[in-house]
Amino acid sequence: MEHDLAVQVTERQMCPECGHALVAGDERFPRWCAACDWNVDGAGPDAAEPGRLAAARRRLARRHGEELAAAMSGEATNRPRRDAASLLALGLALLVHGVTLALAVAGLLLVVLGWETVVQPIGGVALIVVAFVLRPRMYRMPQDGPVLYRADAPRLFELIDDVATVTGTAGVHAVVIGGDVNAAVTAYGWRRRRVLYLGLGLWEVLAPRERIALLGHELGHFAHGDVRHGLLLRQALRSLVLWVETLAPSRAHTLWDTLFNVMTYLPRYAAYGLLVLLDHLTLRAAQRAEYQADVSAARAGSTDGAVGLMDRLLVADSVQMLMRRESVAAQMTGGAAGRAAREAAERGLWERITAHVTSIPADEYERLLRVSARRGHGVDDTHPPTHLRRQCLARGEPHPGHVDFGDERAAAVAAELAPARARVARQVILSHTC
Template sequence: MTVDETPPWCGSCEWNLDAFAPDGGSWFGRRMLRLDRRAGFRADRVLAGLDEKAVGRRVTAGHVVLLAVSLVLGAGVLATAAAGIWLIVTGRLLPPIAAGAALLALAWVLRPRLGSRKEAVAGGWVLDAGHAPALVALVARTAERIGAPMPDVLVVNTEFNASAAVVGWKRTRVLRLGLPVILALTEQQLVAVIGHELGHLAHEDGLRRLLEQPARTVFGALSRIVAPPRGSAEDRGLAGPLPLLFATWQVVGGLVSFVLFSAHVGMFLLAAGQDRRAEVRADLMSVRAAGSRAAMEALDVLVLLPGLTDLLHPRVPAGEAARRWRDLLADVQQRRAGLLPVLRQLSIREDASLLADHPPAGRRRQWVAARAYLDPAVVVTPVEAERLRAELAPLAEQMVQLMRRD
C-alpha cells in the first residue's frame, strides 16, 4: 500500500509501516522525530496485542514509578511552602522575609492544579434534564448499563472533540461533547463515544492523573524557572566582570535546566504510556455500551477526522444548520469509506509517538476488532434519535452565530 509519496507498506503484515519520512527541520530534529515515531509504533503494537485483563489492570510499573516520584516531589513542594512561611514569620530582617516570600512563590508555581468547573464548561452550553431531556437520559442510561458514575455536569461545546474530566475541590465530574462530533456520528455511534468518556470516569482516570501530576509537571516547571536567558552579554550592554558572570550563569543554569528537562521528558513518556493504556481501557467500555460495530464505526470517524474538521461553515439558511452540517459530514464519510482500510493504517504510522497520550485511531480500532463481538447494551431507537436531533438543532444555530461573529 502507499498514499501519494509516502513510503509503501504491507497492509497484512505491516512491513515498513513504521517508516516515517519527516520533511523540514534540521538533521538532528528529523532523526529524533523518526526515532520517536518508530518507538511509538512499537509501543502501540504491543498495546494492541494486550488482552482485556492486561488492559484493565490499573496498577502498572509505570504508574507506581509516577506515584513514587509524585510523593517525593509533593513532599518537597509542601516543605518549600512550610520553609517560606517559617522564614516570613520568624524573620526580623528583609533578606529572610524576601527569601521566605520567594519560597512561597515557588511552591505556588509548583502546586497541583485541580482545575475548575468554570474552566471545564467555558465556551459551551451546560445542559440538564430541563434543556436536553433526551441527551441527559441517554447519558444516564449508558452510565447505568456499563456501571459508570453519572456526570455532575454535561456540556456541549463547539469543539471537534469529546472528553471527561474531574475538577475542583469537590471533584465535579464533567462530560464534554463537541457538537461537531455529535453531528458527525450516528446516534448509536454517539453512544460509543459517551461510553468511552464515561469509561474514564468509571476507571477514575482523573484521580490517577491528579496523583501523578507532580511527576508530570514539577520537573518541567523547574526547568523553565532555572533556564537562563538567551543572547549574549554584549547584547545587554554588560561590562566589567558582569559578562563573565552572565556566561557562567548561562552554562550552569543551562546545564541544570537540561537535566531537569530530561527528567521531565522521562516522566512525560511514562505518563503518556499510562494515558494510551487508559484510552484502550475506555474503548472496552465503549464496546460494552454501544456494541462492537458502533464502537468500530466511531473509531473510523476519528480516522476520517482530519478531513472533516474544516467542513462546517456558517453559510446555511436559518434553522437548517444541524441538518445541513449532518448531511455534509455523512456525505464526505460515505465518499471516503472505500479509503478507510488505507487511512486506518496510515493513522497508525503518522500518529504513532511515545509522547502521544492517545494511540492512533487505526490501532484502537484494530484492538476492538480483535475482541469477541458484543451486542449493544444501549440501543437508540428512531424516536429517541429524532428527539436528540431536535434538542441539538438550536445549539447548531447558536454555533452559526458564533462563527459569523468570528
C-alpha cells in the same frame, strides 16, 4: 464501518515506483498506490510531531500501543492493576508535590526568620510565589461552550446514565458543548463532580451507534480508573511542564541571559528528565485504559459502532480544516452582506460538515489507516495508534450494543441540543479571522 481493501484504481495514472494503477479517489484527496504505498503519506512521517516532548511521547505511545495490542487479547475487560511502574509514578508525583511544599515552607521561613535583612525576605517571597504557581489546583467547570445540566437536557442525561450503567460507572453532573472534533471527561471542584465535554465537530458526524460508542468510551475512563485522570498525577505532570517552560533557555542577548541559562541548566534538565520518566511510567497504564475504554464503547454502542468511531477519528483533521474554511469564507464580506453570509453559514454548518464526512470515499479511509500505521497516529501524543485500537476492536469479542438509541430517543436528544448547536455554530464561524 468496514472498508473493502480492494480499493478502486484508475488506468490513466500509474505509480512511478511500481507501475501499478493509482487509487482513484476524488480530487480532494491525494492519489496513492495500494501496491507499494507510494504517496500514501505525502506529509511525511514527522509531520505530526511538533516538539521534542511530543515526539518522545509519540514514540512511547506507538511502542506501548503495539505491545499492548499484542497482549490485550482476553484482558481488555480487566481493571488495571497497580503495577510497580504505577506505584513508582505515584511516589515521584508525591516527590514533585513535596518540592512545591518545601519551596513554600522555605519561603515562609526566610520571610519570618530573616525579616531583619533585606535579601532573605525578598528571596522568601520569590519562593512563595513559585510555590503558589506550582500548587495543586482543583479544576474548574470548563467554559468552552454552553453548559447543560440535568434539568436542561433530561433525555440526554438519561442516555448518558444508561451508557454509564453498561460501562459500570455513574453518570455526569454536567455536559459542556463545544465545537472541537473531540470529546473528553474530567472532574472539577473539591467535590470532584464529573463533567463530559462533547465536541459537536465529532458528535455531529457520527451515526447513532457511533455516538453511543463515544459516550461509552469517555465514561469508560471513569469505570477503569485511568491513572492519568487521578488528581495526584495530573497535578504533578502539570507542575513539571510549568518547570520546564519556566526554565526554558532564552536567547543570550545580555550577560544576565547567559547567566540565567547557565544557572538553570541542571534544574531544567532535571525537571525535563522527571517529566519524561513520569510519562514513561504512566503511559502504558494510560494506554491500557484507552483499550479498556474502547471495549466499554463496544459494549454500549456495539463493536461496529466503536470501529466506526475509530474511522471518524481518522478524518478529524479534515473536519477541523473544513470548519476553518467555513469560518474564513463567511467573514470575507463586510457590512450587511457579511452579516447575512455569517448567519447563513451558521444555520447550515453542521449539515455541511456531516455531508462532507459522508462523502469521503472508502479508499481515503484505507489510506488514512496506512498513514496511521506509518506514523503511529493517535488522537494526541499519548493515545495508542488509531489503527491498533481499530484492530483490537475488530478482532476482539463482538458486542451487539446494549444501549438503545432509536429514532424517537435520538430526535429528543437532538431537540435538547438544538440551542447549543446554534450557539456553538456561531462560535465556530466567528472563531477565525480572514
